[in-house]
Amino acid sequence: MTDAQGALKKTPLFALHNELGARMVPFAGFEMPVQYPLGVKKEHIHTREKAGLFDVSHMGQVKLFGANAAKALEDLVPVDIIDLPVGKQRYALFTNEQGGVMDDLMVTNYGDYIYVVVNAACKEQDIAHLRANLSADVELEVMDDAALVALQGPEAAAVMARFAPETTDMVFMDARAVKVDGVECLVSRSGYTGEDGFEISIPSADAERICRLLLNEPEVEAIGLGARDSLRLEAGLCLYGHDIDTTTTPLEASLIWAISKVRRADGERAGGFPGADVILGQIANKDWTRKRVGLVAEGRAPIREGAELFDADDNKIGVVTSGTFGPTAEKPVAMGYVATEFSALETQVFASVRGKKLPMTVVKMPLVEQRYYRG
Structure with a gap:
């Protein structure tokens, strides 16, 4: 969203981005x-090899308080929230009555x-959906x-340990309130690159100072949205509004893993979320006509x-929903939807580009190995 005057909003790190020579663009208001200045390709490779710092303060951050907060949220997602342990994070989906995905969230x-x-x-x-439906x-x-920033890459943990030593024994999807340089x-x-790393919510007043400290470490470079997109695509991660939307069910999107077993037809807390009849019906009947797949081109x-x-x-059998040249994969990588009979690995399909039909092959995702730290 833009502000009341229609101007683009700025994150708490706006001045720092300009100081670092960033090319700024409008994105989500x-x-x-x-x-x-490093450029998208080098930023991508730096994140895969060392550590990159991303500003993701445009994302929405919300706290839910109350003894029934977990139950109230669970009623809106096909995910087990009630039994989510303290100090753990989980991927979830807001669904609509048609079984479509309204958003994905952490x-x-x-x-x-x-x-x-x-x-x-x-x-x-x-936020309006939550306000309307929470008890x-x-x-x-x-x-x-x-602010919200992401420190991502194989050297992110070593950097983080210098400022918050207690983060070293955290594993993928662990979460803690931690002091970083006293804040x-x-x-x-967790993160959105397929690499090990951390997402850090920082009070706005301290965000620039903390980010300067991280950027002063020799392993760390500032990374923009361009490399964030190519990194997440190689890692097989969906971008909302492109790879998933309100017309897509979790089954079509190859996100059945995100539907907790306890919320499925044979679970004690089965159903009860928007679109449950559609989604659980698709699981029971293995009944969906298209599927999200990974694709590579020659x-x-x-x-x-x-x-x-x-x-x-x-x-015509489908459409590409995300595509770029993968700097790590060293080939054009994409994801998209194809009719289910064309979704088997190694199936050849053809993309229409400027009147030419270019061959593509259905491949397993992720296209680059995920390297989350699981202990």
Whole structure:
């Protein structure tokens, strides 16, 4: 969202981005850094090899208070929130009555409250959805005075340990309130790149100072949205509004792993979330007509979002939803939807690009191995 005057919003790190020479672009109502002087490809590779620092303060951060907060949130997602242990994070989906995905989000149990991070483009609607559906005894606090950054890459843990030694024994999807250079932050060992790393919620007033400290470490470079997109695509991670949306069910999106067993047809807390009949019916009947798949192309020309996919007989069978050249994969990588009969690995399909049909192969995701730290 833009502000009341229609101007783009700025994150607490806006001045720092400009000082670092970032190219700023409009994104989800904010002025955001798409790249720095290093350039998208080098930023991508640096994150894979060392550590990158991303400003993701445009995301929505919310706290839910009250004894019934977990139950109230669980009623809106096909995920086990009630039994989410203190200090653990979980991926979740807001679904609609048609079984479509309204947004994907991260949920953390901090004991005294449930912490939720939602996508920037969906932030206003998600907060309205929560306010409309949470029970009266659940208090919702929007964290408007907090920045959010992600420190990602194989050397992120070593950097983080210098400022918060207690983070070294955290594993993937652990979360803690941790002091970073004396400032209390919410830290989770997670991210959106496929690499080990941390997401750090910092009070806005301290965000620039903490980020300068991290950027002063020799392993760390500032990384923009361009490399964030190529990193997450290689890691097989969905971008909301592109790879998943309100017309997509979790089954079509290959996200059945995100539906907790306890919420499925044979679980003690089965159903009860929006669109449960549709989603549980698809699971029971193995009944969906398209599927999200990974795709690679021959040559070096990237196949972009929106390219239509065809079979060998020139029948349209799907569409590319994300595509770029993968600097680590060293080939054009994409994901998209194909009719289920074309979703088997090694199936050849053809993308229509400027009147030419370019061959692509269905491949296993992630396209680059995920390296989350699991202990």
